[in-house]
Amino acid sequence: MTDTPSHLLQKAAAYLERPDQERITYIRSPRWIGYPRAQEILTQLENLLTHPKAHRMPNLLIVGDTNNGKTMLVRRFCNHHKPDDNPEGEAAKVPVLFVQAPPVPDEGRFYNAILELLFAPYKPGDRADRKQFQAIKLLRTVGLKMLVIDEIHHLLAGSMTKQKAFLNVIKYLGNELEVPIVGVGTRDAFRAIQTDLQLSNRFDQALLPRWANDEMFLRLLATFERSIPLRTPSNLTDGALADKIYSMSEGYLGEISRVLESAAVRAVETGLERIDKRLLDGIGWISPSDRRKEPRN
Ligand SMILES: Nc1ncnc2c1ncn2[C@@H]1O[C@H](COP(=O)(O)OP(=O)(O)OP(=O)(O)O)[C@@H](O)[C@H]1O
Numbered sequence: 001m002t003d004t005p006s007h008l009l010q011k012a013a014a015y016l017e018r019p020d021q022e023r024i025t026y027i028r029s030p031r032w033i034g035y036p037r038a039q040e041i042l043t044q045l046e047n048l049l050t051h052p053k054a055h056r057m058p059n060l061l062i063v064g065d066t067n068n069g070k071t072m073l074v075r076r077f078c079n080h081h082k083p084d085d086n087p088e089g090e091a092a093k094v095p096v097l098f099v100q101a102p103p104v105p106d107e108g109r110f111y112n113a114i115l116e117l118l119f120a121p122y123k124p125g126d127r128a129d130r131k132q133f134q135a136i137k138l139l140r141t142v143g144l145k146m147l148v149i150d151e152i153h154h155l156l157a158g159s160m161t162k163q164k165a166f167l168n169v170i171k172y173l174g175n176e177l178e179v180p181i182v183g184v185g186t187r188d189a190f191r192a193i194q195t196d197l198q199l200s201n202r203f204d205q206a207l208l209p210r211w212a213n214d215e216m217f218l219r220l221l222a223t224f225e226r227s228i229p230l231r232t233p234s235n236l237t238d239g240a241l242a243d244k245i246y247s248m249s250e251g252y253l254g255e256i257s258r259v260l261e262s263a264a265v266r267a268v269e270t271g272l273e274r275i276d277k278r279l280l281d282g283i284g285w286i287s288p289s290d291r292r293k294e295p296r297n
């Protein structure tokens, strides 16, 4: 193998020797790009996980704009703390349970989701309190240490009565299991939790805001560039190019990743082998805010 080009990580460079189609598949596959804010939140989650059991456990609410890496971040954390079948013991060990909130604030469906994740037989028509009892018993058996609820704003949507009911569910689960609860969601979740003084005292917040066009953004672009296998350096951190990527993505991590992915695929297909302004102009990109506009007749 030839030497790793200095603009690429070794793993990305290895793809330069593969057929273009394989390289394109690699460019299109999801991959983790580290950035300082993500690292800070991952450390915060690790600290929560090892927090000694207490009657009053600290919780965390990860709040951020949409399409900005919240789910990917907590999933990465969960992947580091996978369940263990524990064949020698009596029950599987599930240190961290990642549950996606149902799209409507419905206690019964929330417990269904938990029971399904634990492969527990349950009767969907049972009353919510029975399912709650079953879920708590099981979560104790598997030695749960942290409950992660993604899209938590779904549970906290709806009338004040519904919101209150769910805030009580969260409180109850935390108290009964004595584990930290990590909620992941939009600012609506934050506002809902603020309405309950007891809960708002127990929830720390971690913000994952949209990126600003600053030094951190340039560092992020540099990290992306090192992980995208193109033969020639693109110098994405070059002022004009970085500004262009920023305005196309409007600072959402998911959009930054998609702009670069589409551009890199085009750079391979055309043989240009780097991303430049002209190539970005030619990928038919529609900015996120334009996408949200009503189509004109
Ligand atoms: N650390 C990362 N490295 C590389 N790409 C990332 C990273 N985090 C997020 N992305 C990209 O951003 C996209 C959106 O991320 P994610 O689904 O985590 O956003 P989200 O904040 O949970 O959005 P939503 O509010 O819609 O649920 C991912 O599909 C992925 O392409």
Ligand SMILES: [Mg+2]
Binding pocket: 070, 071, 072, 150
């Ligand atoms: Mg998400």
